[in-house]
Amino acid sequence: MATTDESIYSIQNVSRRYGSLAALDDVSLDIRRGEWISIVGPSGSGKSTLMNIMGCMDSPTEGTVLLEGDRLDKMGEPELANVRRNKIGLVFQQFHLVQHLNAVENVELAQYYHSMPDSQEALDALERVGMKDRATHLPRELSGGEQQRVCVARALINHPDVILADEPTGNLDEVNERIVIDFFHQLHDGGTTLIVVTHDAEVAAQGERQIILEHGRIAREVIGVDGTPTKGQKNRDEAE
Numbered sequence: 001m002a003t004t005d006e007s008i009y010s011i012q013n014v015s016r017r018y019g020s021l022a023a024l025d026d027v028s029l030d031i032r033r034g035e036w037i038s039i040v041g042p043s044g045s046g047k048s049t050l051m052n053i054m055g056c057m058d059s060p061t062e063g064t065v066l067l068e069g070d071r072l073d074k075m076g077e078p079e080l081a082n083v084r085r086n087k088i089g090l091v092f093q094q095f096h097l098v099q100h101l102n103a104v105e106n107v108e109l110a111q112y113y114h115s116m117p118d119s120q121e122a123l124d125a126l127e128r129v130g131m132k133d134r135a136t137h138l139p140r141e142l143s144g145g146e147q148q149r150v151c152v153a154r155a156l157i158n159h160p161d162v163i164l165a166d167e168p169t170g171n172l173d174e175v176n177e178r179i180v181i182d183f184f185h186q187l188h189d190g191g192t193t194l195i196v197v198t199h200d201a202e203v204a205a206q207g208e209r210q211i212i213l214e215h216g217r218i219a220r221e222v223i224g225v226d227g228t229p230t231k232g233q234k235n236r237d238e239a240e
């Protein structure tokens with residue numbers, strides 16, 4: 001499959017094996033620049049494994065992964081770290097906040113690795129997720145949902161081409177979930193590519209395309225708000 005200029009990610013026949021277990025099993029997926037993709041599926045279906053590979057946190061055992069035409073599967077750690085810093089914003093639960101830094105300092109820390117820290121920009125990012133009045137609080141003084149919103153601000157501060165978010169609203173109540181969704185819509189309107197893993201149907205429905213993973217494979221794909229099934233419906237019907 002050729003990568004067109006429009007593709008930001010081109011994933012071809014990717015597997016990630018742990019011994020005899022295939023966490024991902026021959027997955028192929030093209031993601032357009034500026035697209036908003038939701039990745040859904042049962043626990044253990046391979047969602048985070050796919051996100052880790054797209055986020056340069058892990059490498060496939062087989063297959064090809066291109067980001068903006070560059071082969072991620074061929075890169076070593078220094079190169080992958082560079083891509084992470086410059087192109088990708090990660091909202092992953094395993095990236096907790098640094099406990100001895102306050103909210104705005106945690107956001108500035110992400111800038112530090114990329115450019116000069118700018119407190120005003122960091123505060124603006126916190127304001128956009130409704131956290132400006134908590135800017136000087138340490139993580140232990142914030143609720144789980146508030147910490148998660150700081151993580152969202154931190155992922156966005158360097159204006160990455162792609163946001164990869166693994167359960168970004170998992171700890172949030174409805175009001176705060178709405179804040180994050182609205183923020184994602186603003187980013188999407190500005191041309192950012194969004195790839196969001198979620199168990200929440202409402203969050204998943206925001207995407208232009210939903211990829212449904214089952215047992216490490218793409219079971220089907222749903223495009224558009226009317227839920228038109230496009231791929232693998234037959235497999236799904238057989239399974240049911």
Ligand SMILES: Nc1ncnc2c1ncn2[C@@H]1O[C@H](COP(=O)(O)OP(=O)(O)OP(=O)(O)O)[C@@H](O)[C@H]1O
Nearest residue numbers: 018021022023041042043044045046047048049050
């Ligand atoms: N480091 C690892 N070593 C061995 N097996 C792993 C490892 N990481 C993931 N797996 C296995 O790979 C499969 C896919 O895991 P993954 O974390 O991608 O699932 P997931 O879809 O994100 O699930 P959840 O919705 O629960 O977060 C699971 O069976 C998991 O146990």
Ligand SMILES: [Mg+2]
Nearest residue numbers: 047048049166
């Ligand atoms: Mg997961």
